[in-house]
Amino acid sequence: MKLITAKDISTLKFSELFQDAVRYLEADLGRWQEFKKSSRHAVHFPHGVFELMPVADGAHYTYKYVNAHPSNPEHGKLSIVALGMLADVQSGYPQLVADMTLLTAVRTAAMSAIAAKHLARTDSSVFGIIGCGAQSEFQVYAMRQLFPPTEIRYFDRDAEAMEKFERNLAHSGITLTRCKNADEVVRTADIITTCICEKAKVRLFAYDAVKGRDVFINAIGGDCPGKTELDPEILRNARIVVEFYEQTKKEGEIQNLAGETACDEMWEIVQGKKAGRTDADRIIVFDSVGFALADFSMLRMLHERGIGVDVALLPEPHNPKNLFALFR
């Protein structure tokens, strides 16, 4: 079994890693029907959530453990850490255990890139982002692979987070426009990514701020019951795309809409069963909560790269029915 640490991953060449992430994820969305899928399992506390995200195809079973503790950064800790496991379906034996903290940010950005490719206007050039936390630069990176942005507009309640964001993008050649609030961010943005950490039903900006415009809203922060970012009026006036409806209905922005919501699932668009952006579309919301398949793709990528160190975690009795003998 391989143990793959965050250091093993962070020393990979990022541009290749990201390209691979998109490639593996697109390939897996392309064979969506082959997977055994379910909503993730969540244990909620007032201050944070603990999630398990399993999925399997005929060759591999994977799960990711991930938390979300919005106040962790106040204590010098990451809001979100994660670890993943990949097992061989034939035997059930784990083949790798890996840090998934970095790859959670990478796969979320890869999914955003796939969504934007299909759902944003091809002439998008102003990128807005609300929330300048750990995922923000990954999101900017994803969009830059698709569109040459002329301007990035951004806002975070935490001024230090904005300063960090600015330092990271100082040499990007893109105009950086620090905004006073979310409304100001979205006013002229073509692509809007919402990624705040607060666990509450907030309305980052009013429907009026985007009304009638052909914007793509990449809503990735609302991902938990009781944690949403968008004015429901926006949803009522948008085409909505999700990862896996059954899970998103409980966790995504659409939890605020009564009854069932008409949505496309991203795999339908990747497979060409549903159209991407058409002339008839105005606001399109990708109500992204994070689905197990994206983690599967990353774990499959790690497995095929063969990185990490071998560890003998499991017992290896001479006779598999003589487990007890190991204790003597």
Place this chain on the structure above:
Amino acid sequence: MKLITAKDISTLKFSELFQDAVRYLEADLGRWQEFKKSSRHAVHFPHGVFELMPVADGAHYTYKYVNAHPSNPEHGKLSIVALGMLADVQSGYPQLVADMTLLTAVRTAAMSAIAAKHLARTDSSVFGIIGCGAQSEFQVYAMRQLFPPTEIRYFDRDAEAMEKFERNLAHSGITLTRCKNADEVVRTADIITTCICEKAKVRLFAYDAVKGRDVFINAIGGDCPGKTELDPEILRNARIVVEFYEQTKKEGEIQNLAGETACDEMWEIVQGKKAGRTDADRIIVFDSVGFALADFSMLRMLHERGIGVDVALLPEPHNPKNLFALFR
């Protein structure tokens, strides 16, 4: 974060490990109401199952990953391997990842011991076991801590498994009676443990073989939809005790009974809210499927022992909101 291998665990003194396992598990059953509980998550394939078993109290969140692949031993592999994780509830950070293959056998035996203490006749002396696989000697060990057995009666379709079982118990001083079938095992047994691996609805022995006798049936092998070991007629004529009804109804022997089944949960007996065996009880079945709390107890025990090696699995950015910086 600690990484705890099977070797780290197998080098512990078994008698102390088992005593501790019972002690931790009894303590946790004693505060059952403090836990956030749910049925485990399972992904089924024709040849095996993949399970995730999460649970949390106010201090720790744990999960166990475990498979069950009955035909693995034909390829020199264990039917069941497992790994577990314990995280700090305050931060969500993993504190240990451990092999749970050995401790799955240990905790199952510890749970059997707790059940037998409350539900078997105190003068039990003949122990029957059907299935001489990886868990069988752990089960015998558990019962020997409570009762001085005069005889062990056993059967397995696999003669080599019985030979291994006999070698392991050769110096126990207990009469070993190899039986030709399960009926012969149970005929004079006071405590009957069923632990075969086959994924099917089998009837190991007929109700008539135990009818009217004060036996304790420790049914641990039927633990999956479509995988049961007992004649439902036995269940209709027995007092039934389970770990967590919501899960057992789907996975245990009682899946074969229509509608809801009147059961006691083990914690109720441990806490004295329900009686253990009374004079009115004849057959008592512990319909044990394996519940996440027992794994929690083992992971808590490992955590408090502080064994294993430190590994830096997760990223440790200087600024928790500057995850992207780790890639440069």
